[in-house]
Amino acid sequence: MSSSIPEELGYSKEHEWVAGLDDGRVVTIGITAYATEQLGDVVYVQLPEVGSTVQAGDPVGEVESTKSVSDVYCPVSGEVVEINQAVVDDPSLINSDPYGEGWLFKVRTTGEAEELLSAEEYAALTAGDS
Amino acid sequence: MSRTTPLHGVHESLGATMVDFAGWRMPLRYGSESAEHRAVRGAAGLFDLSHMGEIFVTGPAAAAALDHALVSRVSRLAPGRARYTMLCAADGGVLDDLIVYRLSAEEFLVVANAANAERVAAELAARAEGYDAAVADRSAAHALLAVQGPRSAEVLAAAGVAGDGLGDLRYYAARPAKVAGVEALVARTGYTGEDGFELFIAADDAERLWRALAAAGEPYGLRPAGLAARDTLRLEAGMPLYGNELTTEVTPFDAGLGRVVDFGDPGEPREFVGRAALEAARDAADGPRRRLVGLVARGRRVPRHGYPVVTAADGAVVGEVTSGAPSPTLGKPIAMAYLTGRAIGRMIGNVADERIEGLAVDIRGRHEPVDVVDLPFYRRNR
Incomplete structure (x- = not known):
């Protein structure tokens, strides 16, 4: 399996992606294809509550697979404005479409974001390790 | 540095996610481990189990030596039959769980968990001292493939079994057979809770047999399955995993497996390593x-x-x-x-x-x- 890494997204070292940083204050967050390949079949997702306040770097949820469980970190600070109920109901969407239907939650940003990696930098981070 | 099985190249070419397990580089999954699990429950799965240990105990007193060393009386096995048993320490703690196959009157194959194989071989050799029996760890020369699932018998038949086929091979029985042209010891055993076969072969034949089984099995829904599926399959089947349910800290009785311990016949107790401690655990x-x-x-x-x-x-x-x-x-x-x-x-x-x-x-x-x-x-x- 090879990880695809969309050019237009920002990436955290904890394998989250962030979309919409440039054109608005509401960003969409998910986990990368590389992360899903490491996890295997995702069977359970716990997401932050809508309306909750999150700080960049905080663990805000968890993703559980057959063999392991991982925290989901929020790479930006702000308020959670929407969660992806479809992925809660069918966690396999994270495996099948991590950058699309498998998105996790949206945050209205209020403060600074974590230092995010470019696609190129994220590719370097995960190279030779998958 | 982890050891690799003779099928390492095959796993890599299939794009398997590899993982270190018990000192071996093993396939964790090839794609979706849930799909691999369901294939075994509904059709068939193909496993590389070449990390397991194959220890041969031979000689006129091989049966007596194993009776002394293990908690079961394998001397009671007819040639061609197998038994699930354990190697226990003197204090009753489990050193490994094993399947013992009686190949002939004076020849036994002891299959040990990968992580314990060296220890089991050494312990069996020590316990066989004074018996006219030889203990040989031939793990490196052997590969082990498993076909597990309700369509396993059809898969083997499609791959081609010389002679009378394997349909009449009973559960926990084994016999030599030529499968897809490869000399194998074929056992009707497994670790998935399904019908299935385990095929002990020479390491050099592993790739040829894997490819033959994979091709023959495809129309039946067979797919390669990794350690992740193997673990969920055995867990659903309530089968213990050494290192998890079984350790030196527990006795077979703690694990609900006291039935594997054979204390002998009424009025005729038998001696074996760990007897006193296991009797105390039972009572x-x-x-x-x-x-x-x-x-x-x-x-x-x-x-x-x-x-x-x-x-x-x-x-x-x-x-x-x-x-x-x-x-x-x-x-x-x-x-x-x-x-x-x-x-x-x-x-x-x-x-x-x-x-x-x-x-x-x-x-x-x-x-x-x-x-x-x-x-x-x-x-x-x-």
């Missing part, structure tokens, strides 16, 4: 020190190895999870756990599992309710 007035139970989580978070089992009422620790995973067949998290501790106290010795109520598992700080159930979680229709 303990207040039941075993701990008891292995099955847990089904009510929620969706998964109890995992090492998590504490607690009382839902006050959070008192009453046990520990040994293995846990989301069950593809049941659609919920399942686990095996040892219950100990005073909160449950004497009742664990004599109460049916489903009567133990009010337990939870501490899953990273949150107490998630679980129901105690009888093992196994899954039993195939025969």
